[in-house]
Amino acid sequence: MAKRQLNRRQEWRIQKIQDERAARAAKRAERAEEDLEGGDLGPEQTGLVIAHFGVTVEVEGDDGARVRCNLRANLPALVTGDRVVWRAGKQNNGVIVAQLPRSSELCRPNAHGQLKPVAANVDQLLVVIAPRPEPHANLIDRYLVAAEHAGIPPLLLLNKADLIDDSNATKLDALLTIYRELGYPVLEVSAHNGLAMEQLYAALDGHISVFVGQSGVGKSSLVNKLLPGEDTRVGDLSQATGKGTHTTTTARLFHFPSGGDLIDSPGIREFALAHIERADVEAGFIEFRDLLGCCRFRDCKHEREPGCALLQALENGAVSQQRMDSYRHILSSLPEKTY
């Protein structure tokens, strides 16, 4: 009973905080609208959301200047990477007046299990692997399925190429060959000795990329090398409020000096399969696509059914055993209801 009361009280306090926040946001939006009507704002211009902090976002104008903006009341939630139309205010502030269409959305379930976009317009997913920790094909495949599902082209980045030796070269090569044959680009680099960094710069140039991959493969090392002098762990809430630095977990967009952008946050690095359903997994294995719908039974689960097009492809080598194992492993890890 005591526990329940405590929970209710906590719920009430959370609700109160949320209500107050919403009221403050509405007030700000109202003021922004007043400013608009008063003609106090500059002309409409386009910009890029480089970070968002609750109800305000940091926008980079096309001239590179960064401005903290409120959102006009009728706008949907914006995320890092969104392109917007905005108007500058008088004190390094501004108002977003429109959101431009997104080319892609990276979504993750929030604390309540609802799927929410966390980054927009990402057009390259770098799946980082390394000789150590040893890569797991089914984890790579999870990222590839997630990338296919989101419509974001993936690139496999083998970091720590300096650790390739006689003990692991054959196995790594066999693994990477599967992906190369499927048509996925593969790049071998080393954050430590700088191997193939020029090729990495070229691969990043002109794209908005995100890095994903298991812990310890060297994502931070790569990001630090690509963004020298930039503290990627720190948000800059402070600049506008003057209240000291504030480490944030919100996604943030960075410009690589060599060209291209990165959107990064701890949450994005964990982007994987939480929200994906059976049909998406099938479609996410690109070599299955032409075969889907060709099985004798419409509801074929590709286990041991006669006339199964996937099993046939496995037998004749068009589908590799490793990818089939991965597919089954991923399916078995999905929540029951989606199976």
Ligand SMILES: Nc1nc2c(ncn2[C@@H]2O[C@H](COP(=O)(O)OP(=O)(O)OP(=O)(O)O)[C@@H](O)[C@H]2O)c(=O)[nH]1
């Ligand atoms: N030999 C070698 N070691 C590397 C290389 N890149 C990173 N490392 C090392 O690998 C370890 C893990 O690197 P991190 O950059 O922290 O890896 P991460 O993927 O960011 O890990 P999480 O933050 O846990 O997700 C560190 O000890 C790095 O020094 C590389 O190219 N070669």
Ligand SMILES: [Zn+2]
């Ligand atoms: Zn089948």
